[in-house]
Amino acid sequence: MATRAKTPWLWRAFERNLSVVVVLALWEITTRTGVFNNFLLPPLSDVLLRGFRDLVSGELPRHALATAYIAFVGFAFAAGAGIVGGALMSMSATVRRIMEPLVSVAFPIPKISFLPIFILWFGLDNMPKIMMIAFTCIVPIISATYLGTTTVDKYFLWSAQNLGTSRHALFWKVIVPAAAPQIISGLQVAFPLALIIAVVTEMLTGGDGLGGYMIHAVRFAQSDKVFAGLLATLLLGMFFMQAFAMLRARLLVWHAETAFAGVT
């Protein structure tokens, strides 16, 4: 029985991702047989080889770490300020009246257009990138926290109040945990934005980072490096997405929700 249960695991993984395997195989075959120009689409094996070389030489890890660093710091800043801001909005009518129009205007505007202004104000180092990421990520976090904390089940509140919970404790011990699934969903929406903005800012300002690595490769017509950079960026995105899903399952272990299973 044990062996029967073991073999299908790999087979099932293969079967579940059959179309990805087919696309990758087609990529390799068409480029090797000359259907596609090898400059525009380098063979998969060349891309992997280039990726491996840059991995061993330490170039890719350095760039990936730089991207992960600015994305994470900007995101953490947005998460802290956004959760507090959203919570304040649901606690105080004055704060709500001030913040609601700001959030509703900030949601649809392309915040990336402020980047040249941020560069002007904060210089060319990591600072404008981190501020840009924080500015972009804070909006969905504020609105998720606000919505989450205002729609808490009334029975929770009444029960806690009945048992003599203070206003302060009510907020932090009842409302925030009850809103946690929605707050974490907001964080899960915001983090991909952090990576999108991180990559764009790196492309624009140069320096370390996967965005800089790829744009540099395009300027020097090293197409295998462009693809290696794309692959590394994809892996970074997958890593963070997985980490968030695990964190969510860990934090909401007490909650009745079925763990959010990624995309589908």
Add this chain to the structure above:
Amino acid sequence: MSKALRIPLFYMPIFVGLLLWELAARAGLLDPSICPSLGATLVAVVHLAEKGHLIENTWISLYRQSSGFFLAAFFGILSGMLMAESRWVRNVLEPLLRATFPLPKSALIPLFILWLGIGDAAKVAAVFLGCLLPVVVSTYNAARGINKQLVWSAWSLGTPKWLIPWKVVLPAALPEIMSGLRIALALSFTLMVSAEFLIGQRGLGTLIGTLGEDGDYPGMFAAVLAVTLLGFAADRLFLWLNGRLLRWRE
């Protein structure tokens, strides 16, 4: 309170913020070399509009953004629906979707420079592919999550099977599809500006970049303001359309 008064009152904090900006600049609290006043920015808007730069570049940017967005909306809804309705399509597309979803879409811009050069095509492609996946995912989830009784009722009332996705599933899934489209709309402006920052050749993003390089900061602020207003106006137009399209609900 009358409706005419409610909207300006809602946005009051923004007007107060703009007023504070102007007052701070007048009081000399802001360094005019890196932060022009609101007045100077508005003068620069008029100036840019008179010279024709602003209007022309706005049309170019809007053309790129809307081509990418509408292509993504069309193909996204189509493939999301097909995925929900056909097991075969689902088996092919779902693994691909899962494998590409975590990629931050802006990372594709260098690839499009490589493939499509620096013209309009690269920017439209960046907007299109960036918006595509959110639309596919929201359509697919919406179409799978509809109340199955609607389908059964339509079926038992004699609706032909091939009409059901179009007449029953799509309308039932529309609210969720529309919220996916709204996210994609905001993303389309972000990608449009990013692509124009990176790949020169006209457009509002490029205009912001060149004005900044020339040290014309009031002009740069004016162009940023224009992009901001454009994104905001598109979103409000979308919300209005959404309200009209979904009027049959309740």
